Amino acid sequence: MNFDLEQLMAQAQKLQQKMEEMSSEMKDKEYIGSANNHLIEVTVTGAMETKAVKIDPSLFTPEDREAVEEMLVIAFNDAMAQINQDSEKGLSALGLPR
Numbered sequence: 001m002n003f004d005l006e007q008l009m010a011q012a013q014k015l016q017q018k019m020e021e022m023s024s025e026m027k028d029k030e031y032i033g034s035a036n037n038h039l040i041e042v043t044v045t046g047a048m049e050t051k052a053v054k055i056d057p058s059l060f061t062p063e064d065r066e067a068v069e070e071m072l073v074i075a076f077n078d079a080m081a082q083i084n085q086d087s088e089k090g091l092s093a094l095g096l097p098r
Helices: 005-028 062-093
Strands: 030-035 040-045 050-055
Touching: 005 062, 030 062, 040 062, 050 062
Parallel strands: none
Antiparallel strands: 030 040, 040 050
């Protein structure tokens, strides 16, 4: 069995560089999660920083407060799911297990 340590180290460095590039690209990307036909939208970066929350004015009635809060949770979870999906795609493209 022929084992080339230098070649293995070079491959590991290339893989690390690709992972850092992917992480950097995802960090700056924005994901928009939405709920109830875009009545609520949440913008989150790949670094999981919330950038914006937009709520349609039609939802601003006191009796709808609980429903609006539930839709916010749905919108945030939608944005986070998109980030996780992109992360898994990137790892798969690098040949790494998810």
